[in-house]
Amino acid sequence: MVLLKRLAAAFCLLLCTAAAAQSSRAIEIPGWFAESFLDFRDDVRDAAASGRRVMIYFGQDGCPYCKRLMEANFSQRDIADATRRDFVPIALNLWGDRETVWLDGRTRSEKDLAAHLRVQFTPTLLFLDEKGAVALRLNGYQPPPRFRLALAYAAKAKPGGETLAQYLAARPPPQERTIAPAPGVFREAPLALAKGRPTLVLFDARVCDPCAEVHDAFRRPELQAALKSMNAVRVDSEGTRLVTTFTGVKLTEAQFAASSDVSFRPALRFYDADGNEVFRIDGYVRRFHLASSLDYVLSGAYKTQPSFQRYLQARAEREREAGRVVELW
Structure with a gap:
């Protein structure tokens, strides 16, 4: 059964890759992303058995932020290694028609699942813990220094534990620019x-x-x-x-x-x-x-x-x- 599921997932991935290759706006997904049959109940269970969590990526062709995530973030060895070590990464198309089974047991297409989860931005990343709860959700792109912190947090986050804001506050970012708000644009007082x-x-x-x-x-x-x-x-x-x-x-x-x-x-x-x-x-x-x-x-x-x-x-x-x-x- 496991072999059949893997073969079916691989065939589906092959079809999706062939279709994407026909578009000049296609976003190339790293080859180390998982081949999944998109039953996330099984994905969470299998990931937990290997000591990892599930990372779901929602993207779309022509998305510059998705391209940036792949080329500026996942191209870096330490980010790729941390992702592969701690997560099972699964890619979904925001407008896709592949069949998925969410944690509630309901079958939905990729685009219907995105709507169900209220995905408004690409990329959106959902990190699911060992029980399928959302340990972290990233709505939109984050540059590499911040993304590294998000990965480290998502790998260990627990319900009711330290929030991402608290985690980040204890780990100041490297030297960055001091802001210079344009005068008169935003209300400063009261x-x-x-x-x-x-x-x-x-x-x-x-x-x-x-x-x-x-x-x-x-x-x-x-x-x-x-x-x-x-x-x-x-x-x-x-x-x-x-x-x-x-x-x-x-x-x-x-x-x-x-x-x-x-x-x-x-x-x-x-x-x-x-x-x-x-x-x-x-x-x-x-x-x-x-x-x-x-x-x-x-x-x-x-x-x-x-x-x-x-x-x-x-x-x-x-x-x-x-x-x-x-x-x-």
């Missing part, structure tokens, strides 16, 4: 969240390379114009200033970041005019995706299109049809 129109809260840190890049992007006129239509608040995730939440509760910046499930910085939280969170970004993001996230919320598109990826595809196509260059990376 830090009070107000209803009445959409709100963006940007959680950053004073020394943080990706944060500095986001602040650079917000210097662009088109992004600043979008921010004028919403309440834009900057919160230092390690800060001590008081933040007044939508419900009137006063928290320090650090407490507010913790209550908002912030681990890696920058993190963006979008709220509607009534103070309800409607969208979030937790991974490394470039200008087009940043601008698209603002439009996704301000236009109200999130109300009718729950898939941010489909919204991105449609927006990129409109931009190209209008003769504008779309720089995804």
